[in-house]
Amino acid sequence: MSELYVLKYVSPIGEIEIQGTNEAVYSIMFSNRNELLTRAIEEVPIQVLAECAIQLDEYFKGERFEFTFPYAFEGTDFQQKVWNALVSVGYGKTTAYKDIALAIGNEKAIRAVGSANGKNKLSIVIPCHRIIGSNQKLTGYAGGLWRKEWLLQHEKRCLRP
Known part of the structure; x- marks a missing residue:
């Protein structure tokens, strides 16, 4: 697998940690941290993670009903x-x-x-x-x-x- 990157996204219900590579998102998990963060979509160099954050933002605004960014899951x-x-x-x-x-x-x-x-x-x-x-x-x-x-x-x- 390529290098793994992390993007913190602040949602209306808490911080979400997005993890992925240049090719796909592998993890979108709620964090239980209480840190105050700002959105940093523009500062993220990894386009796949930035697109995930944009689509999550649209979801939380009620503007997106399906996700189209590349993601992958690993399991049995x-x-x-x-x-x-x-x-x-x-x-x-x-x-x-x-x-x-x-x-x-x-x-x-x-x-x-x-x-x-x-x-x-x-x-x-x-x-x-x-x-x-x-x-x-x-x-x-x-x-x-x-x-x-x-x-x-x-x-x-x-x-x-």
């Missing part, structure tokens, strides 16, 4: 199947872990789907925040349940005409 074949299925969950929609298990052809893998979901390093872009329990309740999210709830509410607000 099973994890990659799960992550590819997550991308099919539409903006502002939710689905259950069980539905993802069915979508990948392994209806008994509900817990494994949950585990793969938790290992997703491309927050928001691979929309693991849209996956909920079969009882329609919010369940685990690496960024914290409050962020998961915020993201879901944000998407619903942005879909309203």
Whole structure:
């Protein structure tokens, strides 16, 4: 893999650390740091990371519903199947872990789907925040349940005409 670069992006719900190479973004994770940062999109020499930050900015402004910058994920074949299925969950929609298990052809893998979901390093872009329990309740999210709830509410607000 090429040299890995990092860009800090300040979102409405906290700092996000974007990691990637000249070719693709590999990680978009919430940071729990409480540092006050300024946006530095113009100062980032890596175009892929800058484009990711621009698209995240558009997402948070309610102007973007899909992401088009190059990204890549590394994981087992099973994890990659799960992550590819997550991308099919539409903006502002939710689905259950069980539905993802069915979508990948392994209806008994509900817990494994949950585990793969938790290992997703491309927050928001691979929309693991849209996956909920079969009882329609919010369940685990690496960024914290409050962020998961915020993201879901944000998407619903942005879909309203």
